[in-house]
Amino acid sequence: MEKFVINGGTPLTGEVTISGAKNAALAIIPAAILSRDVCRIENLPVSISDVSFMMKTLRHIGAGVKLIDKNTIEIDSRHVNSYVISHDMTKHLRASYYFIGALLGRFGRARVAMPGGCYLGPRPIDQHIKGFEALGANVTIDDSAIVDTSANKLTGSPVYLDVVSVGATVNIMLAASRAEGLTVIENAAKEPHIVDLANFLNSMGADVRGAGTDVIKIRGVENLHGCTYSIIPDQIEAGTFMVAAAATRGDVLIKNVIPKHMDSITTKLIECGATVEEFDEAVRVTMDSRPKKCNIKTMPHPGFPTDMHPQFAVLLSLAEGTSIISESIWSNRFRYTEQLARMGADINVDGQLAMIHGVDHLKGAPVKADDLRAGAAVVIAGLAASGRTEIEDILHIDRGYENVVEKFGNLGADIRRVYCVEPFNIGDVG
Ligand code: UD1
Numbered sequence: 001m002e003k004f005v006i007n008g009g010t011p012l013t014g015e016v017t018i019s020g021a022k023n024a025a026l027a028i029i030p031a032a033i034l035s036r037d038v039c040r041i042e043n044l045p046v047s048i049s050d051v052s053f054m055m056k057t058l059r060h061i062g063a064g065v066k067l068i069d070k071n072t073i074e075i076d077s078r079h080v081n082s083y084v085i086s087h088d089m090t091k092h093l094r095a096s097y098y099f100i101g102a103l104l105g106r107f108g109r110a111r112v113a114m115p116g117g118c119y120l121g122p123r124p125i126d127q128h129i130k131g132f133e134a135l136g137a138n139v140t141i142d143d144s145a146i147v148d149t150s151a152n153k154l155t156g157s158p159v160y161l162d163v164v165s166v167g168a169t170v171n172i173m174l175a176a177s178r179a180e181g182l183t184v185i186e187n188a189a190k191e192p193h194i195v196d197l198a199n200f201l202n203s204m205g206a207d208v209r210g211a212g213t214d215v216i217k218i219r220g221v222e223n224l225h226g227c228t229y230s231i232i233p234d235q236i237e238a239g240t241f242m243v244a245a246a247a248t249r250g251d252v253l254i255k256n257v258i259p260k261h262m263d264s265i266t267t268k269l270i271e272c273g274a275t276v277e278e279f280d281e282a283v284r285v286t287m288d289s290r291p292k293k294c295n296i297k298t299m300p301h302p303g304f305p306t307d308m309h310p311q312f313a314v315l316l317s318l319a320e321g322t323s324i325i326s327e328s329i330w331s332n333r334f335r336y337t338e339q340l341a342r343m344g345a346d347i348n349v350d351g352q353l354a355m356i357h358g359v360d361h362l363k364g365a366p367v368k369a370d371d372l373r374a375g376a377a378v379v380i381a382g383l384a385a386s387g388r389t390e391i392e393d394i395l396h397i398d399r400g401y402e403n404v405v406e407k408f409g410n411l412g413a414d415i416r417r418v419y420c421v422e423p424f425n426i427g428d429v430g
Contacts, residue, residue, distance in 0.1 A: 004391040004405070005416045006382035008364055012250035012411040018238045018257055019045040019402040020071065020231035024193035026095035027170045028200045028231060029054040030102035032075040033063060034177055035204050037226030042072045044231055045402045049395070053092045057099065060089055080106065087113035087145070093399070097125065097147075097167065101174030104137060104149050114145040122331070127165045131172035134159045135179050156181030156220055164189050164300040169216065170197060177206040179220035188216045191301040192261045196232045203227035233257050236307045237401060238283070239265040240376045243311040244408070245285040246274040247318060247384040252411060255282045264304045268294055272315060293321035293358060298328050310336050310377035317345035318384060319358035327352045336374030339367040343381050343389070364389040369396040376401065383413050 020043035029051070032039040045051055046067065055065045055073070061083075064076030083103045090096035090113045103110035114125075125147070129139045137151040156179045159172055169189040176183035188194070190212055198211030204224040210216045238257045245252035246269055259266070259278040266276045269285065271294040277284040293316065298306040306329040316323040317340055327333050334354050337347040342365040346357040364387030369375030375397035382389030391397075394417070397404060408415045 001392070001420055002394055003418050003420060004379065004382070004394050004397075005418050006364070006379070006389045006391070007414040008383050008385040008387065008389060010248065010383075010412050010414065012245050012248045012252050012383065012408070012413060014411045015253045015255060016241050016407050016411060017255045018233045018241070019043075021193055021196065021234040022048060022050060022236075022400045023166075023191070024196040024231050025051055026054060026093070027098055027193060027197045028229070029058065029075070030098040031174055031197060031200055031204075033058070033061070033077045033080050033102050034105050034174065034201070035224040035226055036078050037224070038074055038076045038078070039204065039226050040068065040072065040074045040228040042228065042230040043233075044071050044073055045234070046071055046073065047402050048398065048400055050093050050095065050399045053089070054095065057085060057089045057096060061085065061103075083107045083109045083111060085112045090114065091116040094123065094167070097128065098170055098174060100128065100132070100147055100149055101171035104132060104151065104154065104175045105178035108152065108154065109150040111146055111148045114141070114147060125167070127161050127163060127168035128171045131159045131168055131185070132175060135172075135175055135183065137175075154179035154220070156183040156218070158184045158186065161185065161187040166191055166194065169194055173197060173201065173208060173216065173218055176218040176220060177201050177208065177224065179218075181220060183218045183220070185216045185218070186214065188214050189300055190214060192232055192235055192258070200227070200229045203229050232261075235261045236305065236373070238262060239305070239308045240311050240380070240401070241407075242266075242269060242276070242283065242285045243308070243315055244380045244383055246272065246287040246291065247315045247380050249287045249289075250411070251284070251286040253282055253284045257281060257283050259283055264302060265308055268296060268304065268312065272319060291315050291319040291358075293319045293323040295324045295326075297326040300329070306330060306333065307373050309333070310373045311380055313337065313340065313347065313354065313356060314377050314380045314384065316356045317347065317359060317362065317381070319356075321358055323356045323358070325354045325356065327354075335370045336377050339370065339374070339378050340381055342367055343385055345381070361386060363387050366390045366392070368392040369394055372396050372400045379404070379408070379415075383408065383415070
């Protein structure tokens with residue numbers, strides 16, 4: 001078992017370089033199999049475990065995956081030979097369901113087990129299915145929770161999404177890239193990684209227009225070719241470092257960032273009293289006083305991202321006054337508040353609302369990472385708190401943050417990864 005041990009209370013200072021976007025990578029990796037060729041993907045966060053699982057899945061279906069350097073891989077899709085992906089492969093992460101759209105586009109058939117991933121509440125896939133069916137596929141989900149999708153021919157079609165879904169938008173884009181004719185996705189998600197996926201598909205010869213707006217038009221093509229593509233910087237990793245800088249009252253230059261992607265986060269940090277300077281590909285965050293309260297409501301892009309509210313809850317726990325966070329995407333995303341309460345935070349949760357009464361300071365405590373962004377929140381809390389924090393279940397953090405110990409360590413944090421033997425449970429004997 002591994003833990004993080006943090007001795008907190010030191011303001012973060014210095015520079016950090018943000019990795020490639022996890023959420024873009026998780027859509028682009030399966031997209032590569034739509035070509036029968038070789039794609040080189042740069043600025044890939046290779047060492048996060050979500051990306052490792054996607055690469056393992058690629059190998060499982062016959063693709064070649066070659067590591068070129070620490071952030072570049074080549075995917076050789078010439079010999080992909082299976083449209084079946086079992087639960088063993090999909091149980092680790094949500095994004096494995098992108099193989100449904102990609103395999104459907106490639107073979108006209110996909111048998112993929114229902115995905116795992118962070119538990120944030122029920123995670124339906126009805127909008128994905130609606131999209132596949134609109135393209136002419138038959139979809140069944142059998143007793144073993146295998147999604148079986150097949151089509152004699154995929155035909156472009158209008159698809160109106162009843163809810164703004166990143167996952168459904170990606171999956172429909174993947175399948176539609178190889179359909180015959182025009183697919184129009186209305187009420188599409190507009191996240192930066194949707195635009196990145198569209199740019200990647202277009203680099204392979206696809207015809208995708210309108211990504212970044214709520215209407216995406218995909219004219220299917222017969223063949224896609226290999227390409228070289230560099231993934232955008234990770235909006236949420238950048239936001240996590242921005243909030244960590246503010247919560248520790250530090251001064252951090254965050255490099256390899258697209259400042260425009262950070263707008264909703266920057267606005268809220270400024271409302272909390274931080275100074276945010278924007279450069280071409282960097283932002284600098286400084287904070288020298290106690291944060292001010294502010295209210296947050298999560299929304300699809302360009303609204304405030306659901307993946308950033310746990311980190312903000314830490315900052316607001318230290319603010320003067322009472323703040324409210326309203327979560328509108330997921331029904332079960334506030335479990336981390338119990339961990340923050342162990343560190344002295346004063347948070348009342350009522351359904352999808354959290355009322356945060358700011359306290360003077362947080363104190364170190366043994367806590368755990370409930371999921372990926374909950375893990376980011378307890379790391380920030382540990383960095384800002386006085387004393388020692390030990391964080392268990394850090395596998396969730398390793399899913400999405402590359403070199404997190406090194407990056408925070410370089411900013412002056414006292415954070416270590418320690419290996420410890422599982423506690424011996426006498427009840428297990430005999
Ligand atoms: C969502 C977030 C994304 C975040 C990720 C992990 C949005 C729009 N999406 O993406 O920013 O990185 O969680 O925290 O903010 N839904 C349906 N039917 C479907 C698909 C989705 O009802 O077929 C609902 C979901 O229950 C949820 C909402 O739509 O309430 C958004 O889901 P979706 O965007 O698909 O989830 P992710 O792609 O995981």
